[in-house]
Amino acid sequence: MLEQTISLKLTPLFKPRDEKPSILLGFCGDALLMAVDGTLPPSHLFENLGKPRHSFHIGEIEESLYTLLIWDETLALPEHLVKTNLREFLDFHPPHLFAMLARAKQLAHWLYDNQYCGRCGDPVGYAPEFSALTCKTCGFTIFPRLSPACIVLITRGEEILLARSPYFQAGMYSLLAGFVEAGESVEESVHREVFEEVGLRVKNLRYFGSQPWPFPHSLMIGFFAEYESGELRLQPEEIEDAKWFTKETLPKLPNLATISGMIINEWLKDH
Numbered sequence: 001m002l003e004q005t006i007s008l009k010l011t012p013l014f015k016p017r018d019e020k021p022s023i024l025l026g027f028c029g030d031a032l033l034m035a036v037d038g039t040l041p042p043s044h045l046f047e048n049l050g051k052p053r054h055s056f057h058i059g060e061i062e063e064s065l066y067t068l069l070i071w072d073e074t075l076a077l078p079e080h081l082v083k084t085n086l087r088e089f090l091d092f093h094p095p096h097l098f099a100m101l102a103r104a105k106q107l108a109h110w111l112y113d114n115q116y117c118g119r120c121g122d123p124v125g126y127a128p129e130f131s132a133l134t135c136k137t138c139g140f141t142i143f144p145r146l147s148p149a150c151i152v153l154i155t156r157g158e159e160i161l162l163a164r165s166p167y168f169q170a171g172m173y174s175l176l177a178g179f180v181e182a183g184e185s186v187e188e189s190v191h192r193e194v195f196e197e198v199g200l201r202v203k204n205l206r207y208f209g210s211q212p213w214p215f216p217h218s219l220m221i222g223f224f225a226e227y228e229s230g231e232l233r234l235q236p237e238e239i240e241d242a243k244w245f246t247k248e249t250l251p252k253l254p255n256l257a258t259i260s261g262m263i264i265n266e267w268l269k270d271h
Contacts, residue, residue, distance in 0.1 A: 028071030156227035163242035199233030
């Protein structure tokens, strides 16, 4: 099972940053800012960017405080800073950094998408009593968006089912996954997604764990399941290929930092 190996303490409310020493995570829009040498920029590299649109503490990990800074997406960057894709940090060490970067990116994306009230159209600001935004005109409150999604490893004896999306890296296969629909339980979504994508029925669902996935705002909820019935029938707009694999015939797999990689690795440890 997926276990919590780090102590992550979220900072409640979106209060302006104070002067406590902290590790700075800078974003332009929802793009992570990095130094040209591939490291997190020290504070002095942000000094020439001007005042950020947002600046507040987002949490602590093992007594290290993290602060999120967000500038406009159109900001011209000096030569010592570059915009990067957070996926590049799936192998970053120490491993806890990706967890805080994931929180930062989810908040940055949400703030970028919610600059105005969706009800009356006026600008919004930080809510005084929640980790949320609020409209001072009509009082509408906007909480950070989270989209729950199921992901499942299906076993059939000594085999597991892996599939390819047309958007995957060449040769890579992963687990079936999909978003939970309104009014649907996560378990129901597993059964529906599996049948829709590959035409199979499954049974004996077993919970594995969950992982925040900031691309842009998912919460991946992982399961094991057993094959029950059916023949592979692929949903072409979602699945390019799907096959049964044994331990000896596995293709290129997802990164171990992803929940799909963790679930497959857990299965491998038992085989």
